[in-house]
Amino acid sequence: MKWDGKKVVVTGAGGFIGSHLVDELLQKKAEVTAFVHYNSRNDWGMLEGIYDDSRPDLNVILGDITDSQMVRKVIAGNEVIFHLAALIGIPYSYIAPESYLATNIRGTLNVMQASLDTGVERVIHTSTSEVYGTAQYTPIDEKHPLQGQSPYSASKIGADKIAESYFCSFGLPVSTLRPFNTYGPRQSARAVIPTIIIQALKSNIVRLGSLSPVRDLTYVKDTANAFIKIAESPKTIGEVINAGSGVGTSIGELVKEIIRKTNPEARIVCEASRIRPENSEVMTLLCDNSLARDHMGWQPQYRLEDGLDFTIAWINDHLEDYKAGSYII
Numbered sequence: 001m002k003w004d005g006k007k008v009v010v011t012g013a014g015g016f017i018g019s020h021l022v023d024e025l026l027q028k029k030a031e032v033t034a035f036v037h038y039n040s041r042n043d044w045g046m047l048e049g050i051y052d053d054s055r056p057d058l059n060v061i062l063g064d065i066t067d068s069q070m071v072r073k074v075i076a077g078n079e080v081i082f083h084l085a086a087l088i089g090i091p092y093s094y095i096a097p098e099s100y101l102a103t104n105i106r107g108t109l110n111v112m113q114a115s116l117d118t119g120v121e122r123v124i125h126t127s128t129s130e131v132y133g134t135a136q137y138t139p140i141d142e143k144h145p146l147q148g149q150s151p152y153s154a155s156k157i158g159a160d161k162i163a164e165s166y167f168c169s170f171g172l173p174v175s176t177l178r179p180f181n182t183y184g185p186r187q188s189a190r191a192v193i194p195t196i197i198i199q200a201l202k203s204n205i206v207r208l209g210s211l212s213p214v215r216d217l218t219y220v221k222d223t224a225n226a227f228i229k230i231a232e233s234p235k236t237i238g239e240v241i242n243a244g245s246g247v248g249t250s251i252g253e254l255v256k257e258i259i260r261k262t263n264p265e266a267r268i269v270c271e272a273s274r275i276r277p278e279n280s281e282v283m284t285l286l287c288d289n290s291l292a293r294d295h296m297g298w299q300p301q302y303r304l305e306d307g308l309d310f311t312i313a314w315i316n317d318h319l320e321d322y323k324a325g326s327y328i329i
Contacts, residue, residue, distance in 0.1 A: 034061070065103060204266045
């Protein structure tokens with residue numbers, strides 16, 4: 001696929017991964033429509049301050065993924081759709097589950113139907129490793145059973161199946177990328193790595209929940225590249241593809257490494273209020289990325305040590321934008 005002049009939509013473009021994907025697509029000279037969640041401040045999320053209205057190759061549209069008419073207008077006339085818009089915070093899904101169904105399932109339905117109606121060339125749907133739940137075996141391949149251990153993961157399973165159904169029922173050329181835990185610059189404090197870094201930079205106490213869970217951590221530029229690669233490969237149409245490093249790191253190991261890099265005087269305090277319900281916590285996520293290597297020639301390029309350095313440096317430069325004293329859900 002040649003990206004030069006390709007008309008592309010990124011839903012959720014104001015988010016963490018979405019904004020990095022916009023970066024990559026613009027570097028490849030695509031014509032990008034960035035669909036950002038509407039707000040009265042005309043705030044572009046993580047694209048704010050990076051881009052402005054002067055770029056002819058970037059069109060930022062504010063709207064709501066749950067509005068089917070709006071979604072259809074955004075998608076019409078475009079060739080490739082990257083669907084990243086979603087509610088993603090797991091703790092928040094415990095207290096506002098209905099909003100996850102509306103955004104993640106109905107929003108995905110809107111994207112699939114609009115893409116089908118307007119005859120797009122490719123659709124890339126975004127899943128999450130959380131749909132696997134606590135691993136029944138590791139590394140986790142795409143055949144692993146799906147388990148809805150939180151309202152968030154249940155909503156994403158529903159969204160994944162909507163995407164799958166549009167391929168099976170209507171022949172929509174959709175591929176599903178299933179990233180494992182992505183981290184890097186611009187990530188919000190609801191994620192564990194920014195939470196640790198912010199606290200370590202601002203105080204000598206790092207408050208966390210359980211230190212036992214193991215996560216497969218992928219630097220955001222690698223994840224953005226996985227989106228590009230899955231769209232370029234005809235082998236991925238109708239497929240679900242994992243994107244992860246294949247290396248597991250416990251939260252305990254992670255916090256010790258970040259403290260070593262930022263504030264060796266800091267100590268760890270585990271708080272019960274930050275621990276997920278026992279049957280909801282996903283204990284191990286470890287990726288089998290062999291399909292990504294075989295079907296789209298992708299594998300991570302960034303080591304965790306280097307990715308953490310880049311992330312720490314960015315957060316340190318934007319520390320005033322974070323609320324260190326709050327538990328962000």
